[in-house]
Amino acid sequence: MSLDSRIPEGPLSDKWTNHKNNIRLVNPANKRNIDVIVVGTGLAGGSASATLAELGYNVKAFCYQDSPRRAHSIAAQGGINAAKNYQGDGDSVYRLFYDTIKGGDYRSREANTYRLAEVSTNIIDQCVAQGVPFARDYGGLLDNRSFGGVLVSRTFYAKGQTGQQLLLGAYSAMNRQIAKGKIQMYNRHEMLDVVKVDGKARGIIARNLVTGEIERHSAHAVVLASGGYGNVFFLSTNAMGSNVTAAWKAHRRGAYMANPCYTQIHPTCIPVHGTQQSKLTLMSESLRNDGRIWVPKKKEDAEAVRAGRLKPTAIKEEDRDYYLERRYPSFGNLVPRDVASRAAKERCDAGYGVVDNDTKEGVFLDFSSAIERYGKEEAHVKGLKNPTKEDIQRLGKNVIESKYGNLFEMYQQITDENPYETPMKIYPAVHYTMGGIWVDYNLMTTVPGLYAIGEANFSDHGANRLGASALMQGLADGYFVLPYTIGDYLADDIRTGKIPTDTPEFEEAERNVRDQIDRLVNNNGSKTVDYFHKKLGLIMWNKVGMARTKEGLNEAINEIAALREEFWKEVRIPGTAEELNQELEKAGRVADFLELGELFARDALEREESCGGHFREEYKTEEGEALRRDDEFAYVSSWEFTGKPSEAILHKEDLQFDNVELKTRSYK
């Protein structure tokens, strides 16, 4: 099957408007006869469910948590971008588009990215109308902050809880429709298969996680909004339940997976503390505005710090290596995420890591210079003639507290160290997946009637996502794009009538799901699910993580395949399938991660270049920077499932750049 991205004709800035004018619509009376399933209630799924219901469709929404409000979008901290230009600093739709394309290292589609920038302004209006309490200035107007990799202030925020506030906004819009009976909400339900009838997506099989019942649900179209798959690494900043299952089951039914190897590894997370650790915590990117990143210059100092014999504060200025400032004098500590992460890894691999964990992975994020600088400024403002050292420290700490107080508190809570007195320790962690299900301009997958939105699709961020752009994309897809484009497809279904579930297709899909569950609960193995998940995570982190080589990737492919085999022989699931059984839920997810992991590594192997979050050791400049190979690799890798990950077929969607010039990113 060839890939048709269905990008509308015409100039970039007119494409979306023209498209909206030309696509088919479903009239309100007919919408009542059409059912849509939405899997996921994060920003993407929540906003889509609410809007589709408002338009008149009958929506069935699913989430695995006990309430739609708990989807992982809730955890986003920093903010959401929009080209409002409220600050009058020269922002525009074009600039947001350009920043996103460049930030993505020229591996995203121009038309999609432009549309995202275009609808971004509506998002803020919408959210404010819903009562989302964004930060405001003393004049009562909306406040903005700036984020990494850009030159304007376009990020809207609600303290460190922007994702929470936006999600509660979408949740409230859902609640209104639930109250009207237009959305039927299925909490504690997990989708375990897509059902296709005559080649079209016509329903799903879901498991009621409380009773264990396997249920058939039919609809005229199915929307996947199931989030990202960073948990293939076991340790990540994602929620414990974040998974690839919905996407992977769709992949197995014919939806292509695009660029699975594009992963964002966030530079500022709290390092791993030990083998009992279950997840990693992000420290907001905003800290890099004032924190300076360093490791000791001398290996023996690094060793002494790890052994607890030397305090970082006792290391003299000249014995510190501020490696980002050294390597990237113009951007310094504010280089993009992928660059900062790789540089930390480089130092730790060379033996300069400062954390006493198995892998000695960790670097310092130090606020002492900022405390001193702010302290002196404040003393000056307050007219203190000869401020003492203590005065300066106290005043400086107050400023830092007002800016980052909640983050410092969170850090201390987790590590039991006071970051006002001693530098924070940080290390990169898996955070976001740019890859995902392939979709066309209408957000439809390669299966007719099956759509993918939010982090679950691959569409807008290329090989690296800019900060504060995932929330924007989720809401753009759900509020403003999908509700239009889905009509074009559903226009054919106004006379179809209810889709029956007592058909061979539903039968087959249900049997498929039951077989896997039976196999898992009856397996008489001896190892826990986590045993396999942790092993998979280590392979992924060491060989398919921040720096990848041909050799390592080939090893990873073999090791993952072998681990998968062992999993099916040795895994042990306690309890039964007819009750709440979280081990069984985890097992199903890990089984899918074990397939995805292999495809992920294959995708990384096939892409013989370095771009954004994908770094191949073989393809770098003399200075160790990423080397893109536009003439050969300016395409989207889309994988078709044919039975096994090792036999997936690669389809290439060539990327055309008519409006921006391809350049090498430089942050020196």
Place this chain on the structure above:
Amino acid sequence: MSTAKGMKLTLKVWRQKNAESKGNLETYELEDVSPDSSFLEMLDILNDGLIQKGETPVEFDHDCREGICGSCSLYINGEPHGPGRRITTCQLHMRSFNDGDTIYVEPWRAKAFPVIKDLVVDRSAFDRIQHAGGYISVNTSGNTQDANAIPVEKENADQAFDAATCIGCGACVAACKNASASLFVSAKISQYALLPQGQVEAKDRVQNMVKQAQEEGFGPCSNTGACEIECPKGISLENIARMNREYLAASLAK
């Protein structure tokens, strides 16, 4: 990080097979728990051991493990979310306990939050209260007015935000001797009452949400303030006062 040696603990954990069965406290011994582990990681260790021994693990709700999703919900040594202040169970670390401690772990107890299994309870009553009025009736058409068209006084915006940070965990209910949901309901009422966008439907909202809370079986508020102390997000009692004013005003207007 810390190289302190592992802790030895005795756990008394509520086990209940399903909603119908009667539960009881089971005793478990754990060795070598790192003080740097979180409370939920400690339960992971317990479960790992139980599975290895062929026993069924303890079920508990959790997802984000960073204090924001509101999934985790344990009653630890008689306190919702355990001994810490302004934190959720998932943010509690084992260094808050001593080597050799006995720790009691139970589910939220409230008529409106029936136990599903072990430590997992059904909090869907909270969702139904939100369905009764926890929204502003505006369509997501994209035709709304510009976000800066109506300025909002910073103080009101900040207070609305503070109220809006409720994570819907239910600790306030678990802490209350009447199992009242007043703090939770008032947080939503306050958020909208403080914003111009929320005014139009204010009267119906407060009446419908309060009525729904009663129907779900949550008790009345008798102002003991236990909820505010245990709330991981520091939702203030002032919100309950505001809700009561709104309720009174709505009743008088009828």
